[in-house]
Amino acid sequence: MKARVKWVEDVMFLGESGTGHTVVMDGPEEAGGHGTGMRPMELLLLGMGGCTAFDVIEILKKSRQDVHDCVVEINGERSEEIPKVYTNIHVHFKVTGRDIKSSFVERAITMSTEKYCSATLMMAKTATITHDFEIIDVD
Incomplete structure (x- = not known):
């Protein structure tokens, strides 16, 4: 099983599974996040x-x-x-x-x-x- 995480900006990352599905991850505002994805x-x-x-x-x-x-x-x-x-x-x-x-x-x-x-x-x-x-x- 493989996965890949790519930094987008600030504390936002795009996770991609080995099967090609993606999820947006973002940190809390106090850590520079924008609330655009799951933690x-x-x-x-x-x-x-x-x-x-x-x-x-x-x-x-x-x-x-x-x-x-x-x-x-x-x-x-x-x-x-x-x-x-x-x-x-x-x-x-x-x-x-x-x-x-x-x-x-x-x-x-x-x-x-x-x-x-x-x-x-x-x-x-x-x-x-x-x-x-x-x-x-x-x-």
Whole structure:
């Protein structure tokens, strides 16, 4: 897997993945940023959220759960000291579907966070990661 980051101006950078997708990164105003892109540390949370959501959806589908939607809300707290790594991360899953079994969602989250999600397992090296979920039933 490859990635490339190019400096644009001030504290703005353009990230390009090995698959050719791009993202604009920009720092906070107090560091000379202009608010034109995501901050790199935000991207870490998004990557972790995307990784675990992918796993959970795949596991629920294989368990024959009728999933219609899944939203993952992530709240990260960082150290006050440099390096300002994430120290606590809470992940809240909102799973929408028909007759979704709570035990299946719990199992899918556990499997993702303890076995499959590389991003979560990496972030767990510096942060305490907690999870919860809610099921939204549709008729």
